[in-house]
Amino acid sequence: MTLLDGKVTARAYKEKIALEVQEWVARGNRPPHLAAVLVGDNPASVAYVNGKVKDCEQVGMKSSLIKLPSDISQEDLLAKVAELNADEGLDGFIVQLPLPNHIDEKTVTLAIDPKKDVDGFHPENVGRMALNLPTYLPATPHGILMMLEHYNIETIGKHCVVVGRSNIVGSPMSILMARNANPGNATVTLTHSRTVDLKTECLRADILIAAIGKANFITADMVKPGAVVIDVGINRVDDASRERGYRLTGDVDFDGVSAVASHLTPVPGGVGLMTRVALLQNTLQAARGEN
Structure with missing residues (x-):
């Protein structure tokens, strides 16, 4: 089994992006600038946003972290979004999810200028993706494509099964794997919690992408021998032996599936790191005006 090491x-993609940023700046342009808006102090969100700031530093980009209180009104948050939309010194920004319950995430997403929506969540960018037009690809599916490309995983003509239909991962992943591109040109089955006989559908997969948000949901008996398995899930599981009282695990039973799959991503250390790299790539794209 080959580990698909995030x-x-x-590291390989960051080195490539860093060179492209150097060339961009050498031509007289300012460094690409990414901002992250963090509402509240959710530990996972704080860690993730801090990682994005570090990523920017490593590739020569400018980053800004905008911290807002968890009790901020939706009106005030939308005002901040409008301010960032108008900032000509800013190429792209993200509003870190999840947001507090009193704020409507869809309203905030719709308020972001599509040209600065480097998360790729705005309906305009999703529509452009579906039509295979130049746009920002959603960061996690984009990162998965990068990983498949890096490891030379053949996707043309393969049967890809996606488990989970979220707007952030599952649904866009199914579109990208089916598009006329490389990676792509796969025959795709999009499954979810209401799929009848999910195990049989999974066993048909040459490439199985698990993004259902349930710890160890995909077991060895659901995986065709030799399949490529991409684990998108990040779940907290109670573990008294750990100092913090829990451990992180994916949607895939790693130990069991590793004995069956030809390729498998770890959790942590897999897709999550590539999500952050995809965000860098989208920010560089924004700086170049390629959306």
Whole structure:
């Protein structure tokens, strides 16, 4: 079994992006600038946003972290979004999810200028993706494509099964794997919690992408021997042996599936790192005006 190592892949792409940023600046342009809006102090969100700031530093980009209180009104948050939309010194920004319950995430997403929506969540960018037009690809599916490309995973003509239909991962992933591109040109089945006989559908997969948000949901008996398995899930599981009282695990039973799959991503250290790299790539794209 070959481990699809997010650390190795992310390092390779960061080196490439850093060179492209150097060339961009050498031509007289300012460094690409990414901002992250963090509402509240959710530990996972704080860690993730801090990672994005570090990523920007590593590739020569400018980053800004905008911290807002958890009790900020939706009106005030939308005002901040409008301010960032109008900032000509800013190429792209993200509003870190999840947001507090009193704020409507869809309203905030719709308020972001599509040209600065480097998360790729705005309906205009999703529509352009579906039509295979130049746009920002959603960061996690984009990162998965980068990983498949880095490890030379053949996708043309393969049967890809996606487990989970979220707007952030599952649905866009199914579109990208089916598009006329490389990686792509796969025959795709999009499954979810209401799929009848999910195990049989999974067993048909040459490439199985698990993004259902349930710890160890995909077991060895659901995986065709030799399949490529991409684990998108990040779940907290209670573990009294750990100092923090829990451990992180994916949607895939790693130990069991590793004995069956030809390729498998770890959790942590897999897709999550590539999500961050995809955000860097989208920010560089924004700076170049390629959306």
